[in-house]
Amino acid sequence: MRVTSRRVELRSDTFTLPTREMREAMVAAELGDDVYGEDPTVRELEGMAARVLGKEAGCFMPSGTMANLSAIMAHCPRGSAALVGMDSDIYRYEAGGASVCGGVVYRPILNRADGGFEPGDILAALPGDVDDPQFAVPKVLCLENPANHAGAKILPEARVRELAELARRHGIAVHLDGARIFNAAVSSGVPAQEIAACADSVQFCLSKGLGAPVGSVVVGRAAFVREVRRIRKMLGGGMRQSGVLAAAGIVALKNRDRLAHDHETARRLAEGLAATPGVEVVSSGMNMVFFRVPGMDHGRFIEEVGARGVAVAELGHERLRAVTHVGVGLDDVDYAVEAVRAVITGTT
Amino acid sequence: MRVTSRRVELRSDTFTLPTREMREAMVAAELGDDVYGEDPTVRELEGMAARVLGKEAGCFMPSGTMANLSAIMAHCPRGSAALVGMDSDIYRYEAGGASVCGGVVYRPILNRADGGFEPGDILAALPGDVDDPQFAVPKVLCLENPANHAGAKILPEARVRELAELARRHGIAVHLDGARIFNAAVSSGVPAQEIAACADSVQFCLSKGLGAPVGSVVVGRAAFVREVRRIRKMLGGGMRQSGVLAAAGIVALKNRDRLAHDHETARRLAEGLAATPGVEVVSSGMNMVFFRVPGMDHGRFIEEVGARGVAVAELGHERLRAVTHVGVGLDDVDYAVEAVRAVITGTT
């Protein structure tokens, strides 16, 4: 029998809804006008984020897109270049903001299987002579950790260190798109501040697995964050009583260890899918499972499991992705596996 | 006796804190991921805003700055110009975003006493020949109504109509920065949608007198709003479960008639200040009083009334401004007048 009223949202962890605790914090939050720097709750969140990631200061943002954009602009003067992953979210899904708003050239580098770059590929992208005006000179190297497109992989520590050193030798700052950095920390047992240590600036999202409704934070040195704040205002990201959002963010950040639960759920989902005939699990990690259903058109597959209340999405042109989060329990996962099996076998 | 624990916030209506009703609506809001267009509360707010202002569609924004920036960019292709008030908020306080992000040239026009422009000044700013490549061609005329800098004046209807017709004859769209359009509507008795009728696009702020914690809305034709939405994403203004903010915005918009109370409070404040020796009320309108204290340095005045818990601000280089809002009662106003009198007479 088909249960159509049930809904298991596996498209992304951006769909997380705020918990009761977050909603209560939002109601109780002490507020002020953050455009004047007077919202105590925003300040608390920014300070907490900086401490947790081992940086001097933080700046609250309406989105991860603006967090990355502001950070790149603060690192890159007009006419310089940003080295980004060919498959990175920054390059593919953020509408080219650094070129539009910053006059910055994206210089995409091939992402290797581990989500990182070959040093040789970086070197090949550097101008032979930085004084030669025909070249846009790179001023930031953007890493994504964990790497979404590589199948939610944690970048190997040695790789990161090697790339960061290479960047520094060439006067290039390192920005870490750590949208899901706490998934990486919880999953690997490496403290987030160690993962962040390689980078001059880091952004992370409160609204993904952490479960807050809105927001990201950029952290880095104090002077850098002041520049980020200036750019944020120009882009229109200065908000008034944004403490209502920050309050939920504080709860999200405090409870970050609960991400372990999402990883467990994802593991169960990966096992269930792997055991389902007609499903090929490509990779899984943290709160994500990437898979294919070789016998079916992906569009049709998405539609049919959707009809059974299970929402998954294609990522890029070839893979399906299921993401677990606070809104997905173990029973939801079991239900989802059952729905996939039913769709593939054609059972109703 | 000096009461230092009392605080009367008159610097701006951006300092409004959400009411209990708003906070409850935020907690109860039905949410979704608005980046996927799935937040029902955001959609409800956008639809309501469009209806109230008589336009086809709306787009929720994290700030008035982004609302104006996105609207200008949607009207103005790269290399074109925006006609803006020399004293307008858009030109003076929004960090030049349209030039930075949009490659748009600001062409400031002298603001006349009524907050509007002389048609001749507009004509003088138009290129003799739009096909001559030496000119940046204006594609939008930005009006501000009510005009903040002119002392919270409502633009005369005939003036607005004349300017809008002039713009249209030259293929120039009209954008209305209606940050406080509902103050104008409530104060004049003219429905907001009539005030908005002259404009192709309008933005208004939920977080000023309307009292919501965060947000603005841009309204206009459906195709225009789609373009605004695209630009919003690029700027980083796409938020996830922004229904938490929109819920407060809906309450704010429904209760907009309460602005009448702020106007009454401001009138009482204006009268009280006018009756205070050493205070010169320059102008007052809606929820604002502009004044000077000719015998004192403004910086010192601000500090001294501040020590008594009354916060006012300088606007531009020469005037003090006091703004009433939901957080300011009639007794607060009386207290503020008393504090001003005490500071000026030097009484403690």
Place this chain on the structure above:
Amino acid sequence: MRVTSRRVELRSDTFTLPTREMREAMVAAELGDDVYGEDPTVRELEGMAARVLGKEAGCFMPSGTMANLSAIMAHCPRGSAALVGMDSDIYRYEAGGASVCGGVVYRPILNRADGGFEPGDILAALPGDVDDPQFAVPKVLCLENPANHAGAKILPEARVRELAELARRHGIAVHLDGARIFNAAVSSGVPAQEIAACADSVQFCLSKGLGAPVGSVVVGRAAFVREVRRIRKMLGGGMRQSGVLAAAGIVALKNRDRLAHDHETARRLAEGLAATPGVEVVSSGMNMVFFRVPGMDHGRFIEEVGARGVAVAELGHERLRAVTHVGVGLDDVDYAVEAVRAVITGTT
């Protein structure tokens, strides 16, 4: 009898054709690839220009527009502002390039009768607090000397010094659009390098009164000129064997004293026009005469004197301008005055 085969070109001194000496220099020029910095003739011109204007280095440009644009961009990082004359060529006739290519905000300042600015107007355009992110902070003040729109006026030296000091106190560089700086020098007897002394950078045009076919030069400190050169390449102004143009430029620059002849011709033209009933000479200076013909539509006037072979142009919306140059002799001027008289009196 109407002489239609004669042509007196008074629309602008940009119409100057290269002299025989220039053409011969072009043919004989030693050339190289200037993109590699190997054109000896370009280097010679750049060095000569720097010396004549008392600066460290120079950079050859395809146009005055690019010279100003590159200089403004080199002074102004993305998001900063350029203070420019409301009536200046930079603001009105250069297509807004600094906003489009540089993300720079134009902040126009009212031009006073002498072509300069009131210090108070500059101060009013400065942000109250440069650290407040709502403001675009000015980084360059652009002067135009002589001021084209003010009727080819030389800025009073005291005025220039006052403005330059004001700028410096606020950390603002001074750029001089000296398109016709040598007309000012020859006319006033003040050496060009004294006129240039107030400015951090200067551009002048070789292709106006100096008579070269193409080009301008930017001069300033060596590090500044290196940055200008980088920007020039990005804009597409790096040319190959541009020594062919520079050769004519060298001749033009060497023979700059011949501008005195154009000033004499213009004086005679001004006198002739002043003595013509129906003509009102508004102002004249150096090689320009600004006038009106109150009894006639300017468009029709231009057409009718044009039919007699005399080309003049409207500048802005209200004045006619006649400009003398190497291609205009005393007899041409007499012929032109006669043609104007005939048109006004309706004689054929």
Place this chain on the structure above:
Amino acid sequence: MRVTSRRVELRSDTFTLPTREMREAMVAAELGDDVYGEDPTVRELEGMAARVLGKEAGCFMPSGTMANLSAIMAHCPRGSAALVGMDSDIYRYEAGGASVCGGVVYRPILNRADGGFEPGDILAALPGDVDDPQFAVPKVLCLENPANHAGAKILPEARVRELAELARRHGIAVHLDGARIFNAAVSSGVPAQEIAACADSVQFCLSKGLGAPVGSVVVGRAAFVREVRRIRKMLGGGMRQSGVLAAAGIVALKNRDRLAHDHETARRLAEGLAATPGVEVVSSGMNMVFFRVPGMDHGRFIEEVGARGVAVAELGHERLRAVTHVGVGLDDVDYAVEAVRAVITGTT
């Protein structure tokens, strides 16, 4: 015996010096102010270029960089993307101008061995949904033909047609960077206008093998060229009596068949180098020879042949390139081969 006074310039065909015929044409050219569209020689060149390439109109440019930049900007509104070769001159050597001046995102595509692209790589670069605001939507595909980096290869006609059709199906214009298109035409016997037929716009350089001192031309539809001309003015590429340059360009274009001589010279050079022990010819085509000297550091090799008067250059990080042109005779080539042999064998 070492002949140090002889100089064989093989670094690039940009080093070509104007011929006597060109210099004479420059002296004799009829001129006017091209900013007013009144230079007859520029018009003649633009018309000739358009005809030769089978397009409606042309626009003269100070450089190939500005030609490509203006064309990309005319095709690509702010916020859209340009598909460019990863190894193309546009992407690597033109300072990122389209991002800086145009707010355009470069989307580099892997260049295949033939200098073209795999259709699948193009498809992978297209957004899944052009209405989804997270994507910068491509509006132009830039081909380079012949492909400099691929070793001066002519793109196979079938490849070009396939790519152009693919582009058109997705509403993407095709721009051809035909810097050396006439080398391709002369070498292949295919008329230039057939090579250009696939493209909406083409730019070619007058100052490379064609031998003119300065300039490029963009050709395309009349409305497109008007937009290019507008952008040229904004960038500062509007020049005054540029007929002096166009005159040489006309001679260059008329004599384009002489490129066959450069190809013959290059063939002889390739053979000579191939027969030299210690030299590995990687590829050769038209007027270029790409080679390596595996036993020597390239920097030292360049210096040592340079000491013998033979100038070659590294291209990218791994190859040496020698380019023949009007300034290189058969005897120069023989001399160059001898110099290379001497350097490698260590003979003085």
